[in-house]
Amino acid sequence: MTPKLFTLLLEAALSTLGISLVSIAIGFVIAMLLSAALLSGKSIYILPARLFISFFRGVPLLVQLLLIYTLLPVIGINVPGIVAAIVGLSLCTAAYQAENLRGGFASVPPGLIEAADVAGFTGAQTFIRIRAPIALRLTFPALVNEAIMILKSSSLVSVVGIIEITKMAQDLASSTYQPIPIFASAALIYFVINSAIALLGRYAERSLKGASA
Amino acid sequence: MMFDPQVIIEKLPEIGSGLFVTLWLWIAGVLGGVVAGFIVATARRFGGKIVNAVLGTIVEVLRGTPFLIQIFLLYYGGPFVGLMLDPIPCGLIGLTVYSAAYYSEVFRAGYASVPVGHVEAAACLGMTRFQTISRIQVPEMALIVLPPAINLAIILLKESAVLSIITVPELTATVSAIGSQQYAFLEAIFILAIVYWIIVELTDRLGRVAENRLSRLRFSKA
Numbered sequence: 156m157t158p159k160l161f162t163l164l165l166e167a168a169l170s171t172l173g174i175s176l177v178s179i180a181i182g183f184v185i186a187m188l189l190s191a192a193l194l195s196g197k198s199i200y201i202l203p204a205r206l207f208i209s210f211f212r213g214v215p216l217l218v219q220l221l222l223i224y225t226l227l228p229v230i231g232i233n234v235p236g237i238v239a240a241i242v243g244l245s246l247c248t249a250a251y252q253a254e255n256l257r258g259g260f261a262s263v264p265p266g267l268i269e270a271a272d273v274a275g276f277t278g279a280q281t282f283i284r285i286r287a288p289i290a291l292r293l294t295f296p297a298l299v300n301e302a303i304m305i306l307k308s309s310s311l312v313s314v315v316g317i318i319e320i321t322k323m324a325q326d327l328a329s330s331t332y333q334p335i336p337i338f339a340s341a342a343l344i345y346f347v348i349n350s351a352i353a354l355l356g357r358y359a360e361r362s363l364k365g366a367s368a
Numbered sequence: 369m370m371f372d373p374q375v376i377i378e379k380l381p382e383i384g385s386g387l388f389v390t391l392w393l394w395i396a397g398v399l400g401g402v403v404a405g406f407i408v409a410t411a412r413r414f415g416g417k418i419v420n421a422v423l424g425t426i427v428e429v430l431r432g433t434p435f436l437i438q439i440f441l442l443y444y445g446g447p448f449v450g451l452m453l454d455p456i457p458c459g460l461i462g463l464t465v466y467s468a469a470y471y472s473e474v475f476r477a478g479y480a481s482v483p484v485g486h487v488e489a490a491a492c493l494g495m496t497r498f499q500t501i502s503r504i505q506v507p508e509m510a511l512i513v514l515p516p517a518i519n520l521a522i523i524l525l526k527e528s529a530v531l532s533i534i535t536v537p538e539l540t541a542t543v544s545a546i547g548s549q550q551y552a553f554l555e556a557i558f559i560l561a562i563v564y565w566i567i568v569e570l571t572d573r574l575g576r577v578a579e580n581r582l583s584r585l586r587f588s589k590a
Contacts, residue, residue, distance in 0.1 A: 209565075209569070210561075210565060212568070213564065213565040213568035213569060214526070214561045214564045214565050214568075215525075215526035215527070215528075215529035215530075215540070215564055216526065217529045217530055217532070217533075217540060218529055218540060218557060218560050218561050218564060219561070221544065221557045221560075222554075222557045222558065222561055225553050225554045225557055226554060229554055303432070307432075307433065307434040307435070308434070310434035310435075310436045310437060311434075311436060311530065313436070314533060321434065321437060321440075324437070324440070325440065328440070328444060334440070334441070334444035334445040334448065335441065335448055335449070338437055338440050338441040338444070338445055339441065339445075341437055342429070342433040342434075342437050342438070342441065345432065345433045345434060345437065346429055346432040346433050349432040349433075350428075350432060
């Protein structure tokens with residue numbers, strides 16, 4: 156294991172980080188839309204949202220990635236592999252984040268929602284100003300966990316040929332014939348990034364608590 | 369391209385054998401993980417500071433790194449340290465170790481949920497540590513650990529699809545191979561997704577039934 160190989164892995168880690176961050180952000184937006192649909196009280200919104208969440212939580216991410224990867228060209232959408240990978244990861248994490256948020260939205264005191272209603276807030280205003288901020292604060296630890304899960308799951312996009320830590324490690328392991336040091340280094344990089352996310356999460360959680368007190 | 373699942377459905381026996389491999393690897397991995405995870409959690413609780421720190425670090429590393437990397441390390445790295453494993457045993461070991469790490473955390477939370485007073489009362493009554501664990505702590509934590517344990521089992525079923533990458537002949541590997549042979553990859557993956565979805569939904573339902581049964585059992589005697 157030379158420093159040069161390790162540098163290559165570190166460069167690939169940037170790709171892992173980028174893919175994960177973009178997917179979590181897009182997934183968060185979709186999860187918010189799903190939550191709004193679930194809370195709308197109208198079954199034409201609730202049923203598709205439930206189906207979406209159940210499907211993407213019920214099917215292995217690897218299968219989802221393969222499905223999206225083969226489906227997009229068939230329905231005439233030709234996008235680079237990395238876009239397909241990000242779409243797959245985003246849809247998957249959206250379902251999990253929506254499920255986490257469901258718990259948060261359930262814990263918003265009904266009195267606050269009634270108060271907003273009496274104060275003349277529209278349904279959308281109540282969602283954006285009252286329900287979402289409270290639910291978000293309550294589910295923040297779950298969001299940090301989900302970020303760690305997605306960072307680990309992003310290793311699966313190596314299967315569709317995207318160069319990130321895992322794919323780079325695989326290529327290096329087969330060209331140098333040193334699988335143990337290379338995969339161990341890849342594991343170390345994942346572990347360090349995940350520990351950093353967990354630490355930042357705990358720090359942010361404390362400041363969030365401070366803000367609400 | 370027409371969507372024609374017929375070509376896949378003709379291959380039902382092959383799909384069945386892939387499903388069988390997935391199911392037994394999954395069940396064996398979960399059972400092994402529950403047993404090993406419980407032992408790890410118990411050792412961490414009663415084994416002193418050093419044991420706790422060492423096992424805690426191993427658990428954190430297993431939980432903080434992708435399953436795919438762990439499998440690669442075992443499958444491609446194993447032969448370099450004299451550990452020559454075929455895909456299926458390698459997959460089984462990998463899945464068990466990975467699930468043990470997660471189950472140990474479930475049981476750790478379970479131990480923490482049992483009130484200290486109950487454990488002290490058992491000690492006052494002269495129960496040994498083994499008796500306290502088997503008669504007080506395990507029954508009391510059962511209801512707490514069941515929902516996360518079932519969630520974890522579902523996660524592991526989905527994680528087992530990753531084993532197709534090291535050529536374990538499980539469901540994902542079998543169905544996608546059929547898809548490539550028949551030039552019907554989309555149909556194959558679609559059917560694959562549906563099969564997993566059904567198993568996950570069934571497990572989820574069964575889990576909820578078990579939870580209800582257990583809570584009735586637990587509280588009817590109170």
